[in-house]
Amino acid sequence: MNHPRPFSPELSQKIESFKSHAKPIKLGRIDFDNKLILAPMAGICNIPFRVLMEDLGAGGTVSELISCHGINYGNARTLDMLKIHPRERNVGIQLFGEDADSMAKAAEVAESYGPKFLDINMGCPVTKVVSKGGGSAMMKEVQKLAPLFEKMRSRMKVPLSIKIRTGWDANSLNAKEIINIAHNSGIEWVAIHGRTRTQQYTGLANWEFIEALNEDKKIPLIGNGDLHHPYGVSERLQKTGCDALMIARGALRNPFIFLESLDPTYASQKRSVFSGADYWEVIQRLHHYCSESFDEERTVLVQLRKLVVWFAAGFPHAAAMRGQIFATQTVDECMKIAEDYFLSLGGSQKFINYDEVFMSSGHG
CATH class of the missing domain: 3.20.20.70 (Aldolase class I)
Structure with missing residues (x-):
């Protein structure tokens, strides 16, 4: 199996800083x-x-x-x-x-x-x-x-x-x-x-x-x-x-x-240091793992679509992006929309309403 592309120095530094704890x-x-x-x-x-x-x-x-x-x-x-x-x-x-x-x-x-x-x-x-x-x-x-x-x-x-x-x-x-x-x-x-x-x-x-x-x-x-x-x-x-x-x-x-x-x-600060660009790197790595794990493009697309949409939760205009993602028919389309969206976020902060019910039909 091929190794995924390394994370950028900036994201790698953040990850290692947290892992040191x-x-x-x-x-x-x-x-x-x-x-x-x-x-x-x-x-x-x-x-x-x-x-x-x-x-x-x-x-x-x-x-x-x-x-x-x-x-x-x-x-x-x-x-x-x-x-x-x-x-x-x-x-x-x-x-x-x-x-x-x-x-x-x-x-x-x-x-x-x-x-x-x-x-x-x-x-x-x-x-x-x-x-x-x-x-x-x-x-x-x-x-x-x-x-x-x-x-x-x-x-x-x-x-x-x-x-x-x-x-x-x-x-x-x-x-x-x-x-x-x-x-x-x-x-x-x-x-x-x-x-x-x-x-x-x-x-x-x-x-x-x-x-x-x-x-x-x-x-x-x-x-x-x-x-x-x-x-x-x-x-x-x-x-x-x-x-x-x-x-x-x-x-x-x-x-x-x-x-x-x-x-x-x-x-305790309740705010994230991880940017939209960091999320895009994570999605690229997820794409790598999906592509080497599943033979059919349709399976890769299904996996990517649901996770990209969940990862976007709490960022500005996530609902509009969700509609675009679920309308995609190919992995390339899905990745292009994800790239454009997450890289456009700049320094936007994520805000999730944890009082809202999320996946109440299953999953821990």
Whole structure:
């Protein structure tokens, strides 16, 4: 694979300045570059986005959820989702399913692709996953968890982690029980999203509940939920009892969120040093990763369009640019519009209304 064009000296200097605040951490047997990890997001956390986020300060990443049944059936598209880029250092593959034998068999296949760890999705609230017993439905049948964990671990050499929610609903907040089962079953760490399944992505993440779990924990915990802006992430990093944090939707509107969150002095200023020209460099690198990862131009175009539009959120005239981007039919058209737009911004500052609902149907 070809190396991407280096960032400009100006952008490289900014990136390295923020990265100087990062401190490597260890969760169980797993090493990460810092405490901020890219959360798994369906349809988003593919190779191009994961590699880009590592370039921009993510301490580690997790793939989008991948069906154990698709793996076991040998589905070509599913197997493609298991691939890992040579530049990825701290990546895990997330599997979903409901059957211990199927999950264990798929884990063996997934491990052969070279991830640093495997993760079980026990938090997805989407009906098509839950209705078959996967995702957050796994939290309803805790008696099945230890056998499933142990069967998977018997077929694996790399560490195994899980991602859960606080519970199925407000009357069954059983995350603590599941964390204890995970600890006794040799799980390396648990990531917890601060909502129940019935909440989906509405309301606010319950960080008081998450922090209470840290008081007598026996296993590393990673907190997740509503980490949308650098000053919020930085503040949470300073105050949380969690061993690390997972950022999801926040990275879609601000690709520099990992970097900006690492420096508490900077993050408290609530303004970005990254210009439209910096965003354009990031989009060029994303284009490089998409082009080498996907064979069809249409796939590259779809990936670029949605991310370019999200990255523009909060900049002046983003709505007009969004209409132009979604009307494009070729990658060259898309890149030309993005170049003209981001380079025209000059010193314009980004302003995002974090009170607005963003992607309420999914993604951390």
